[in-house]
Amino acid sequence: MKLHDNALRLIEYLHDNAPATVAQIALNGVLNARDASVAIQYGIQRGVFERIRHPGAKSGERVQYRLTGRPLSHGKDQVCAPSFDALLAAWGIVSVSPEWPDERKQVVSAN
Numbered sequence: 001m002k003l004h005d006n007a008l009r010l011i012e013y014l015h016d017n018a019p020a021t022v023a024q025i026a027l028n029g030v031l032n033a034r035d036a037s038v039a040i041q042y043g044i045q046r047g048v049f050e051r052i053r054h055p056g057a058k059s060g061e062r063v064q065y066r067l068t069g070r071p072l073s074h075g076k077d078q079v080c081a082p083s084f085d086a087l088l089a090a091w092g093i094v095s096v097s098p099e100w101p102d103e104r105k106q107v108v109s110a111n
Helices: 002-017 022-027 033-045 084-090
Strands: 049-053 063-067
Touching: 002 022, 002 033, 002 063, 022 033, 033 049
Parallel strands: none
Antiparallel strands: 049 063
16 A cells, blocks of 8 residues: 555654654655655554644744654554443553452362
């Protein structure tokens, strides 16, 4: 998948050159400006890249991008089903299985 591969190329580039603008990415020959913009949107939707806005900067320097530290998911549009464990984790509640006593007792026959 070309889009996923482009996002991986951006991850490699931003690992050493973050933060960077789309113009800087294109000038360094990583991707052309259009492919870089599309790959960045793909990565932002997946939580891999984040925008850094600089109000008052020149038009080509107002928005830079950097890595969030989250890995890029593999596969095509994998969506995880909602889970109660994920909700507990989001609330900071650790889900620990209770310790149950071992109920498997050997039954000795009187024969």
